[in-house]
Amino acid sequence: MEYLEFKITCSPSYREILIAEMAGIGFDSFLETEAGIDAYILPEELDRKDWEALIARYKEAAAVQVSEGVLPKVNWNEAWEKHYDPIAVADQVYVRATFHPSKAASFVHEIIINPKMSFGTGHHATTFLMLSWQLSLDHRHKKVMDAGSGTGILAIMAKKLGAKFVTAFDIDDWSVENGNENFEINGLVGTIMQKGTVRSVSKEKNYDLILANINKNVLLDELPTYAGDLSAGGLLVLSGFYEKDIPEIRKAAEEQGLEYRDKKCSKQWAAVLFSRTH
Known part of the structure; x- marks a missing residue:
């Protein structure tokens, strides 16, 4: 090909x-x-x-x-082995490729990604910001959705943080194949990445936490569905847009009954936390 x-x-x-x-x-x-x-x-x-x-x-x-x-x-594995370095999020998470030595003894969590594309490895600011948010949110016994999963790194993080159930999906065949490979590498028994969108995949009701790192236009289009899928008191973390886009994202979220909570920003990118109050 x-x-x-x-x-x-x-x-x-x-x-x-x-x-x-x-x-x-x-x-x-x-x-x-x-x-x-x-x-x-x-x-x-x-x-x-x-x-x-x-x-x-x-x-x-x-x-x-x-x-x-x-x-x-x-040969993406060979190419990435030349260019991909492990990353650390705070002192909590170490994200590495299959060809790097483990540092599990030095970190609370270690995520292993067989990298085949740039997004979703933790190197991009939005993925790093999403992981940072996850570390500050309670996942224990929660139902979590990872929309636009890419490599599946956020779903893997959710399970490592104690989520009882994770719905993960992406529209790209390659991402689905790679994501399921990464789920297996990280021992996520029973978690399968589906192909599709938030409107087409098989999913639960009343999620406690929804993670969506996609892009502004898709987020704006799918916000009503995210809001409808959240439980009362549920949390929504959005990223994939610039800091300057926060007002537009916030307005659209508030129109769906969501409450703005806080933001994290890095290198012009943003990740914003919302909650559903009722």
């Missing part, structure tokens, strides 16, 4: 923004390099008009330069 490969040089401060924007138009794999980003997409998934508009939007501000090629085969 051939992939289109785009080697992008850009200002360091724009790397995560560009990755998020490219993920939004179909790119499914990224490697950060010294010069910028290598990005990959299947030819049939690329909308040239959207791609050209994206590059034009950031070309001057981010000093973007692009070269395009074709990659016949990608």
